[in-house]
Amino acid sequence: MIYLKSGRELDSMREAGRHVGEILLALRELAKPGVTTSEIDRHARLEIRKRKLESSFLGYSPGGAPPYPAVICTSVNAEIVHAIPGKRELVDGDILKLDFGVVFRGFHGDSAVTIAVGEVSEESRGLIEATRRSMYAGIDRMCPGNRLGDVGHAVQTLAEGEGYSVVRDFVGHGVGRELHEPPQLPNFGRPGRGQRLRVGMVLAIEPMVNVGSPEVKIRGDGWTAQTADGKRSSHFEHTVAITDDGPEILTQVPGSH
Ligand code: MF3
Ligand code: CO
Numbered sequence: 001m002i003y004l005k006s007g008r009e010l011d012s013m014r015e016a017g018r019h020v021g022e023i024l025l026a027l028r029e030l031a032k033p034g035v036t037t038s039e040i041d042r043h044a045r046l047e048i049r050k051r052k053l054e055s056s057f058l059g060y061s062p063g064g065a066p067p068y069p070a071v072i073c074t075s076v077n078a079e080i081v082h083a084i085p086g087k088r089e090l091v092d093g094d095i096l097k098l099d100f101g102v103v104f105r106g107f108h109g110d111s112a113v114t115i116a117v118g119e120v121s122e123e124s125r126g127l128i129e130a131t132r133r134s135m136y137a138g139i140d141r142m143c144p145g146n147r148l149g150d151v152g153h154a155v156q157t158l159a160e161g162e163g164y165s166v167v168r169d170f171v172g173h174g175v176g177r178e179l180h181e182p183p184q185l186p187n188f189g190r191p192g193r194g195q196r197l198r199v200g201m202v203l204a205i206e207p208m209v210n211v212g213s214p215e216v217k218i219r220g221d222g223w224t225a226q227t228a229d230g231k232r233s234s235h236f237e238h239t240v241a242i243t244d245d246g247p248e249i250l251t252q253v254p255g256s257h
Contacts, residue, residue: 002174002182004200009107010241013176013202016053016102016109017239017250023047024100024111025253027072031115033092037074040098041085044071048102056101056108056179066222073099073112075224080208080216080233081112081170083224092118095128097235101179108179110204111251112237123211124232130162131209131234132257138187138205142240142247146197151205152189159187159209167208167233169216170225175204175239197242202250206237 005013023044030040048055048071055071068084075083075097076090082099090096099112114128138155159166172185183195187207197203212231219226227233241248 002195002201003176004198005176005202005241006200009176010200010202012105012107013109013239013241014250016104016107017111018253019051019053019102019104020100020109020111020239021251021253021256023102024098024113024251025256027098027100028113028115031090031096031098031117033090033118035090037076037085037088037090040074041070041072044100054103056103056110060179062180068223071100073097075099075235077232078227078230080167080210080225080227081235084221090117093120093124094118095120095124095232095234099235099237106177108175108177109239109251110175110179110237111239112206112235114234114236126162127164127209127211127232127234130159130164131207132236134158134187134207134209135205135236135238138207139238139240139247139249142197142203142205142242144197144199144242144244147192148183148185148194148197149189150191152186152194153191155205155207156188159207165210165212165214167210167214167216170206170208172203172205172237175202199242199244201242202239203242204237204239206235208233208235
């Protein structure tokens with residue numbers, strides 16, 4: 001069952017999304033050579049405490065996975081998603097994916113960005129921009145009456161049109177009182193297929209786009225997903241409400257992208 005949010009609930013989700021967007025913007029500034037990924041996690045924990053929020057990720061344990069031990073995911077280069085913060089120091093030329101979520105008044109917000117650390121290669125810059133644009137191509141289709149397949153198709157068409165591949169093993173999702181709610185929102189699909197989008201749905205759209213093959217392998221920690229071929233991957237995510245006026249991006253700070 002897809003739960004449609006009321007106007008009041010949407011107001012709470014707007015607040016949750018605003019906190020996520022603001023904190024993620026601050027975390028982006030920390031991603032410099034020499035900084036460790038656990039330092040970024042520590043800063044995120046401080047912001048959560050200061051704003052009296054809860055983490056969406058800490059302790060999260062889907063399907064028997066070990067409880068997630070941090071409040072952000074910090075995936076670097078060939079790591080696609082869900083890498084756990086630790087002693088790894090960022091170096092010039094890395095691409096860092098920061099994924100972050102909080103709960104406000106019982107509702108989750110979920111968002112991710114890919115950040116260039118220092119000077120990155122042209123290949124990495126192209127990958128990051130194509131991934132960002134693929135997300136917005138999907139968001140543009142998130143209007144009432146369109147279908148999930150229309151959204152996935154728009155993401156896929158942009159990413160593949162630029163010569164990249166789209167990860168299949170992870171998908172976007174409904175978001176609300178749970179971090180992951182139905183429906184699933186694949187980053188690929190066929191126009192006119194899948195469920196219709198309705199006013200009151202809130203969806204996290206999160207394309208993961210690879211330079212090489214779309215194949216994924218999970219590391220021994222039970223969480224880190226990386227590309228099977230060792231080539232780089234990029235990820236962007238926004239929490240988006242379907243409204244009468246079209247898509248409303250809840251995790252975007254006005255004036256940023
Ligand atoms: N945005 C990520 C997702 O929807 C959040 C992962 S939850 C974590 O999959 F616990 F793995 F961090
Ligand atoms: Co998500």
